[in-house]
């Protein structure tokens with residue numbers, strides 16, 4: 241036994257390339273850490289004991305998001321500084337037992353990705369035609385060219401604007417970032433400015449635009465406001481959750497002619513604001529129509545439609561999205577009247593039907609159901625990376641450093657599946673990767689001066705802060721936005737170069753919308769999907785929707801840590817670091833992981849936050865839709881490994897994988913059709 245143990249120790253040391261080198265590794269650690277490492281080496285298998293996964297049914301009920309918010313948000317602003325310092329001091333006094341992560345052992349093998357090469361659907365965006373070819377008011381044309389600085393029409397605009405100018409209902413599908421907002425905005429403004437009796441503010445709404453999120457409401461309002469520049473007598477306005485109801489009521493009383501709203505808030509006003517009416521509402525536009533339904537807004541949309549129909553039966557209706565799914569068909573059935581379907585055709589289809597610029601046909605909306613293959617922007621490069629649970633956090637960090645610190649000039653959005661994960665990672669990355677370690681950077685290092693700017697956006701933030709963050713990221717040329725799916729739809733954030741999906745989305749449609757935040761309107765962009773080895777089949781699922789992803793190797797991403805000397809182990813002079821020595825990369829990853837763990841374990845508060853974030857991850861994971869359970873099954877998660885990726889040294893006890901039941905903020909009533917749909921993958925925009 242003794243001989244066996246010793247041989248394992250020697251094996252480990254040799255594996256570390258040199259005895260000297262391993263000594264340095266041990267020296268870097270505190271004596272307690274090195275004791276822990278020694279104990280690990282003394283384990284009969286040379287590995288830490290495997291932790292048993294607690295069975296799923298052992299999980300307790302999930303804490304509500306509201307509770308988490310009330311008891312302690314991770315936001316920098318809301319951190320009770322004194323409490324944090326006290327906690328840290330306390331925890332430092334009684335220094336917790338520190339273990340060094342054995343990051344690279346006991347990980348599942350990374351499977352080879354077998355995917356059939358599929359030909360992606362690509363749509364051409366631009367036409368050579370200018371807006372002056374349309375029968376538009378000259379002031380509107382000059383606003384488009386001078387204010388919006390747009391010359392030629394996109395395909396979806398060329399196909400949609402004439403149809404809407406004829407007064408027809410339409411169901412419009414075209415890829416993300418192809419200009420759908422103007423496709424409905426231009427004919428809307430053209431028709432309202434030309435009304436025989438000039439519109440008065442006090443007339444109330446002539447048009448209602450429904451959008452799923454507050455940020456999209458602000459963005460759509462902004463576009464409509466620009467289009468209305470020459471037509472000052474038409475007043476646009478926004479109603480959205482998070483704003484003061486009282487001031488919204490006052491604005492409604494004064495009069496809003498083009499009303500842009502999230503469904504929840506509008507229903508709220510329909511029920512409680514006397515002066516709201518739809519006597520003259522001639523347009524109903526539902527943008528991101530499938531999402532509005534997904535969010536559980538079906539009930540709200542029914543209330544809104546009933547309110548509209550009660551006051552005026554005829555109306556022009558338009559539904560738009562980059563992904564027309566079954567849900568839209570149901571919505572289309574109840575809201576559209578003999579619609580024209582406009583679906584910008586696949587390049588290949590076009591070559592078969594050269595006479596048609598687009599696949600435009602009068603048809604039953606049900607035919608949209610067939611549209612399960614989604615178009616992907618032509619200049620978007622999509623990647624996937626397989627990462628075992630334990631290595632997720634360090635690999636994400638290495639990726640951020642590579643793109644935003646060493647390559648610079650990148651603007652990145654990282655999607656998570658819950659608000660708590662966004663808050664937790666925001667705090668952790670900000671402290672460990674950004675400012676926190678600057679003092680540890682060698683003085684002459686050129687990389688030390690690069691400041692990583694992290695922002696976060698999710699549905700549990702106060703509206704004022706949400707709007708501030710949205711505007712800041714909108715204007716910035718670089719930066720890293722951590723967010724939930726609240727930012728997945730419709731947002732037009734210029735110059736975003738990377739989309740990272742740290743948690744896989746609940747459907748290929750959501751995948752399309754998330755990656756659609758980059759490579760907009762013909763620009764270049766990249767996306768990275770992070771999957772666990774057990775989730776490899778997701779790649780085939782994407783392929784079945786004609787979505788192609790190429791693999792990036794985790795080792796390659798981790799090797800970028802070689803460029804950051806903050807994670808370097810002291811070495812004897814004779815042994816110079818060579819570019820990509822895999823052993824040194826592993827050591828650096830271990831140093832980084834240790835820094836994460838040290839930060840998380842520096843106070844009780846941070847440990848609690850890490851646990852809550854892990855818990856919310858499990859909740860979201862347990863809630864993947866049934867048809868994806870064979871890929872994302874909670875039982876395939878190794879809790880101890882996953883805990884590492886939240887900076888926790890051990891698997892916490894008494895976690896839950898059950899969805900919240902008691903949250904006031906998040907319990908938007910769901911229609912029966914959506915029961916079983918993912919919890920926390922979706923965020924309701926509620927008043």
Ligand SMILES: Nc1ncnc2c1ncn2[C@@H]1O[C@H](COP(=O)(O)OP(=O)(O)OP(=O)(O)O)[C@@H](O)[C@H]1O
Nearest residue numbers: 390392393394416417418419420421562730732761
């Ligand atoms: N004809 C055009 N020429 C150049 N740029 C345009 C044109 N039309 C719209 N744009 C710009 O393209 C960007 C994307 O437009 P928009 O947000 O309407 O896309 P979308 O199709 O609605 O995307 P998503 O499906 O993601 O909501 C905006 O910045 C818009 O100003």
